[in-house]
Amino acid sequence: KQEVTQIPAALSVPEGENLVLNCSFTDSAIYNLQWFRQDPGKGLTSLLLIQSSQREQTSGRLNASLDKSSGRSTLYIAASQPGDSATYLCAVPQGGSEKLVFGKGTKLTVNP
């Protein structure tokens, strides 16, 4: 059974800082991994999708890496801004199925 863990559960940083969010998963037989952002009371916004054959993906100030063999992914946010404050969720497929297993998220607060 796939389990996803995200650490830390919460993170508070001053504006401008570079930061790393961590995600680990127990079953390395995944075909992709997706990072989402969730604002309070809102839906999920897809940030980055990494295929199993890739090691990283970049979008603007965001960079996500994937190490399948060790069951880990990191989301790197450069030069953080107050607008980055949100909960960041990591999700991987359960086995070979299409249902996603989510971590509980990292709640990020960027202070001006």
Add this chain to the structure above:
Amino acid sequence: NAGVMQNPRHLVRRRGQEARLRCSPMKGHSHVYWYRQLPEEGLKFMVYLQKENIIDESGMPKERFSAEFPKEGPSILRIQQVVRGDSAAYFCASSSGQAAYGYTFGSGTRLTVV
């Protein structure tokens, strides 16, 4: 491209009433997934549907919950005789069925049972 549309955004029901949540997938997507987010918990898979077919309902409670995705119209998640423990955010996602392209989520329906 309107994305995944869910309605209503907020729904209040009294205990014992029925709740109907609707989801229209993104244009071109024929696969729909429902997830539930309980307070202070992560998102949990409920059901996966294609048009007129339930593919995987392993995450659905055995009683009171049902889902459909008819040939025409939106997918419906139906909760009969709601209880306070059903209060949660219900999210719908859609995909083209090709895992390489990932999933797109709607804004969710927040159900409150009073």
